[in-house]
Amino acid sequence: MLASIRQLGQNGIDLITALGRAGNIWWQAIWRRPRLANAHLVFRQIYQLGVLSVVITVLSGFSIGAVLALQGYNQLVKYGSESALGLGVALVLVMEIGPVVSGLLFAGRAGSAVTAEIGLMKATEQLSSMEMIGVDPLQRIVAPRLWAGFISMPILALMFSVVGIWGSSLIGVDWLGVYEGAFWSAMQDGVDFKSHVLKGIIKSVVFGLIVTWIAVYQGYEAEPTSEGISRATTRTVVHSSVAVLVLDFFLTLVMFNF
Amino acid sequence: MIPSSAVSGVGANHVQIQADDFSRMNNQANNVSEDHITISEVVFSRGRRRIFDGISLNVPRGKIVGIMGPSGTGKTTLLRLIGGQLRPERGIVEVDGRRIPQLSRKELFDVRKSMGMLFQSGALFTDLSVFDNVAFPLRIHTDLPDDMIRDLVLIKLQSVGLRGASELFPSELSGGMNRRVALARAVALDPRLIMYDEPFSGLDPIALGVVVQLIKTLNHVFGMTSIIVSHDIHETASIADLIYVISDGKVIGSGAPEELFKQDTPRVQQFIKGLPDGPVPFHYPATDFRDQLLNHDSLNHSAFR
Numbered sequence: 001m002l003a004s005i006r007q008l009g010q011n012g013i014d015l016i017t018a019l020g021r022a023g024n025i026w027w028q029a030i031w032r033r034p035r036l037a038n039a040h041l042v043f044r045q046i047y048q049l050g051v052l053s054v055v056i057t058v059l060s061g062f063s064i065g066a067v068l069a070l071q072g073y074n075q076l077v078k079y080g081s082e083s084a085l086g087l088g089v090a091l092v093l094v095m096e097i098g099p100v101v102s103g104l105l106f107a108g109r110a111g112s113a114v115t116a117e118i119g120l121m122k123a124t125e126q127l128s129s130m131e132m133i134g135v136d137p138l139q140r141i142v143a144p145r146l147w148a149g150f151i152s153m154p155i156l157a158l159m160f161s162v163v164g165i166w167g168s169s170l171i172g173v174d175w176l177g178v179y180e181g182a183f184w185s186a187m188q189d190g191v192d193f194k195s196h197v198l199k200g201i202i203k204s205v206v207f208g209l210i211v212t213w214i215a216v217y218q219g220y221e222a223e224p225t226s227e228g229i230s231r232a233t234t235r236t237v238v239h240s241s242v243a244v245l246v247l248d249f250f251l252t253l254v255m256f257n258f
Numbered sequence: 259m260i261p262s263s264a265v266s267g268v269g270a271n272h273v274q275i276q277a278d279d280f281s282r283m284n285n286q287a288n289n290v291s292e293d294h295i296t297i298s299e300v301v302f303s304r305g306r307r308r309i310f311d312g313i314s315l316n317v318p319r320g321k322i323v324g325i326m327g328p329s330g331t332g333k334t335t336l337l338r339l340i341g342g343q344l345r346p347e348r349g350i351v352e353v354d355g356r357r358i359p360q361l362s363r364k365e366l367f368d369v370r371k372s373m374g375m376l377f378q379s380g381a382l383f384t385d386l387s388v389f390d391n392v393a394f395p396l397r398i399h400t401d402l403p404d405d406m407i408r409d410l411v412l413i414k415l416q417s418v419g420l421r422g423a424s425e426l427f428p429s430e431l432s433g434g435m436n437r438r439v440a441l442a443r444a445v446a447l448d449p450r451l452i453m454y455d456e457p458f459s460g461l462d463p464i465a466l467g468v469v470v471q472l473i474k475t476l477n478h479v480f481g482m483t484s485i486i487v488s489h490d491i492h493e494t495a496s497i498a499d500l501i502y503v504i505s506d507g508k509v510i511g512s513g514a515p516e517e518l519f520k521q522d523t524p525r526v527q528q529f530i531k532g533l534p535d536g537p538v539p540f541h542y543p544a545t546d547f548r549d550q551l552l553n554h555d556s557l558n559h560s561a562f563r
Contacts, residue, residue: 028363129381132341133395134370136363
């Protein structure tokens with residue numbers, strides 16, 4: 001019993017310590033000394049994290065859009081409401097599936113890569129050598145990745161939604177024969193930028209920040225061994241995915257006035 | 259004194275730079291007894307394991323100082339304490355009169371501009387070419403134009419014999435070449451202090467000879483203080499002015515190499531002669547061997563499963 005309480009206390013201390021260290025990394029990297037001179041590093045990371053994630057995002061967006069159209073049509077056609085297919089798919093994609101699924105994909109592709117890269121830099125003493133050269137790795141390595149995640153994620157989420165809507169129109173309109181005018185006009189009438197699209201963008205910005213933050217923290221704090229890097233990479237994907245799903249619930253709760 | 263012929267025919271700024279450099283070198287030459295680094299009563303632990311238990315040593319300015327001792331005695335840790343990458347629990351770590359543990363993060367990064375460190379693995383940036391690795395500190399810490407940086411990098415690479423490899427990437431280099439490029443990068447900003455972490459390990463005899471010679475040359479030419487952490491007694495002794503042997507968290511022997519070889523301290527002699535057993539035991543602390551063999555209940559270690 002006493003051992004369990006002690007373990008619980010230790011876990012609590014470990015959690016608070018981890019949060020403190022993660023917060024410190026955030027503070028040191030972003031808010032304390034932002035540097036315009038490092039802008040080119042941010043662009044390079046936008047390429048690494050964002051541009052290289054475009055293919056997987058577009059393919060997934062198209063597949064999910066197409067599946068939503070198939071399943072949505074099956075249900076709506078029973079009530080003669082297949083003209084609402086475009087609206088339904090667009091709302092689901094823009095508000096929920098776009099930000100959440102692209103966030104999960106971002107965690108799997110870009111987050112794991114960031115953790116592995118920083119962890120390996122730590123294991124091969126590149127971070128230490130940077131420190132000894134008089135360059136702060138938090139500014140040089142961590143900050144550009146945080147900014148790149150913050151910038152890339154909403155763009156990827158929007159791409160996901162747009163391609164998803166296109167995929168659903170191919171299935172719904174071109175294949176299943178939903179009237180094109182109704183498909184698009186219902187979407188135009190029902191989807192509002194401020195009420196729906198903007199809230200989806202806000203979600204994706206939050207997901208981008210949290211996923212990249214977890215990824216850089218795990219990489220920076222990884223045990224500098226092959227096993228340690230492997231564990232850190234796994235933790236990044238697991239923690240980021242859980243964080244995206246849990247935050248999605250709370251953001252939906254707050255932003256949609258439940 | 260600066261010979262006037264040495265500075266004639268060059269621009270005013272250049273004259274100033276040369277004059278400052280000569281002045282610094284003269285000052286260093288006049289203050290050879292002054293300590294560049296002072297470590298006093300330093301206590302440092304990793305977890306429950308005490309690495310240093312009140313260690314004290316001084317590194318004279320402009321000298322080559324060897325730090326030697328058995329594996330796991332904290333030689334690399336000592337370099338990290340000097341570089342401010344670790345903070346001691348107690349004691350003084352002073353470099354150039356500045357107390358390293360008391361510095362803010364910004365001050366620490368400023369101080370490190372006057373330090374160079376050669377890591378055991380080389381620690382080259384794998385996404386940069388050899389040229390860009392050596393140019394990295396110059397691009398970060400100076401406003402020099404690109405053509406001047408190019409010339410400086412080529413000079414540094416020439417000094418380590420790798421000017422021809424400037425376009426290669428670290429993955430294309432051998433261990434010895436990697437170490438030499440790292441050395442060129444470590445001295446890119448002409449630091450006053452350079453620390454070498456196991457510079458001789460894993461090198462073939464030719465590369466070993468090259469690195470030994472380079473360390474000696476750099477020390478003599480630039481007048482920088484050099485600290486070598488190494489197991490290699492003969493290579494270190496061949497170039498060091500002073501050697502400290504550390505064990506059990508303290509300095510157990512020190513002096514010029516020839517003096518150290520004559521010391522009759524058992525621990526120092528065991529280390530220098532490479533004896534497998536002695537005051538530093540061959541075996542890691544364990545229970546009685548006979549008891550463990552006869553007691554089959556003890557076979558519950560995962561390695562036996």
